[in-house]
């Protein structure tokens with residue numbers, strides 16, 4: 001089956017043959033609309049244009065002379081015929097020599113996304129370590145803050161929840177692709193640690209989709225960044241004349257949920273096998289949305305579940321580096337929002353599974369703090385549902401200060417997910433060292449300005465004796481005279497592979513077990529020698545390889561659990577890799593139909609899952625009352 005774009009391409013080629021072109025009046029009068037040719041009128045009506053103006057088809061100077069003749073591109077591109085390597089070299093040269101800062105690099109890559117998609121991904125895939133920090137955190141954070149100022153070309157879809165409710169399905173028909181497999185959607189309510197950025201949040205779905213393609217292997221044509229415009233309570237944006245969304249206060253409660261639900265059901269109706277990733281929804285909505293939608297559409301929440309898996313992987317390796325048995329591990333969370341609760345839940349699941357202790361016992365190893373201090377049911381305030389799950393009771397005193405909490409808990413790991421900026425002080429790290437030789441210190445808030453500590457300070461305060469990773473990338477640091485690469489604990493290790501594995505296995509849902517399989521696969525990617533040296537995560541240059549590994553593990557788990565709708569291929573890894581889109585072969589791989597025949601769900605999973613889990617219904621993510 002050829003892709004829609006291939007069909008468009010052939011349509012454009014036929015039109016390009018000139019048989020329908022007819023000059024209707026005096027072409028020397030450009031001001032007269034009637035001077036336009038019938039063909040251009042058709043282009044305006046139907047959206048077809050010379051393929052050098054269609055970013056998903058354009059290859060610029062890479063078109064061969066034969067293609068230029070056949071596609072009637074002669075005269076539309078410069079005479080030079082260039083291999084994609086040379087085109088990429090030009091982009092990289094411009095990035096290095098002409099872009100004064102990271103935001104300028106972001107803008108250059110955004111321009112490429114709007115003009116030559118294959119080249120964008122060629123450049124990205126071949127320079128992942130260098131460019132992930134541009135299209136993604138930390139630069140994407142700055143880009144979102146200034147999104148309405150730097151805006152040129154829309155790279156996704158907007159759904160206006162004030163003026164278009166009831167019409168989302170119809171509006172989806174305006175998207176060019178009939179076969180969207182992955183959507184990243186936000187309402188802009190909590191963009192990284194930068195708060196409510198309204199429709200400026202669109203930079204996040206765009207960045208995540210670029211990793212879904214460049215890392216995960218989805219075809220660009222199968223991928224859609226989406227923004228729900230539910231308004232904003234950001235006063236600066238409400239006053240900003242360039243702001244691109246409705247200048248209205250955010251929708252809340254039932255109205256908000258109804259808009260999200262309409263979006264999800266419309267997407268499922270339009271693209272029945274699509275996977276929806278919820279991204280950067282505010283915590284007071286994130287859990288409810290996941291609860292409500294997870295059985296209705298194929299979906300997951302990246303901040304809760306993706307972050308859960310990536311941090312669990314680092315935790316597994318961190319405890320190995322310390323030689324701390326999981327049954328003894330104690331963890332302090334600084335922050336108790338969607339991401340922290342997602343991580344805490346998954347780590348408790350892991351401890352429960354690995355040690356055999358009940359989940360309710362395992363969760364006692366976890367101590368969570370919010371802006372009011374250590375979370376207990378006895379603290380005297382009304383806890384929201386998501387904080388109740390991990391709250392301690394009478395077993396802990398009322399403590400407000402991080403150092404006091406560390407002194408009480410004597411933790412092996414300190415995980416920061418507040419979005420509040422520098423908060424881990426020298427005295428906190430020194431306190432940790434009293435109880436643990438090599439404490440795990442994870443300041444995971446993004447972007448870099450919101451991290452709880454830097455690598456330089458953490459290693460300095462710990463005298464080089466800690467295992468460390470941060471949410472955003474950091475430059476290497478000197479530790480006891482040696483240069484050490486800084487690990488990155490970011491859900492970008494997880495979501496591309498989880499999404500690809502789930503979609504390629506035609507999974508009916510994305511289960512908690514699939515996320516745990518992803519976490520283990522990521523942890524196993526790091527060698528025991530690397531772990532011993534304190535390296536808990538792979539290097540960003542290996543993102544694509546890791547995604548293939550994670551996708552394979554996720555598909556494997558889906559097949560074992562009986563939620564996949566493919567038969568197990570003889571070579572599952574090969575099956576996954578073969579489907580990963582490659583910009584050097586733009587029309588191959590993921591666009592080709594799956595060769596493994598569809599089956600009805602298997603009655604019994606094949607074999608016993610390596611990490612089979614039955615946590616029981618009491619240990620799922622916090623349940624909320626359904627909307628009445």
Ligand SMILES: NC(=O)C1=CN([C@@H]2O[C@H](COP(=O)(O)OP(=O)(O)OC[C@H]3O[C@@H](n4cnc5c(N)ncnc54)[C@H](O)[C@@H]3O)[C@@H](O)[C@H]2O)C=CC1
Nearest residue numbers: 192193283335336337338339370371418419446471490491
């Ligand atoms: N590294 C990664 O892969 C990921 C990182 N994050 C980052 O995590 C951060 C938080 O995200 P969410 O959990 O969704 O946000 P959230 O707003 O739901 O949660 C923030 C939590 O931190 C607490 N908090 C805020 N200031 C505090 C302070 N000064 N002291 C103690 N507690 C404080 C709040 O009470 C709340 O419990 C963001 O910066 C985000 O970028 C989120 C997802 C993935």
Ligand SMILES: CC(=O)C(=O)O
Nearest residue numbers: 192280303446490491
């Ligand atoms: C990485 C990510 O998803 C966040 O900071 O929200």
Ligand SMILES: [Mg+2]
Nearest residue numbers: 192279280303
């Ligand atoms: Mg996020």
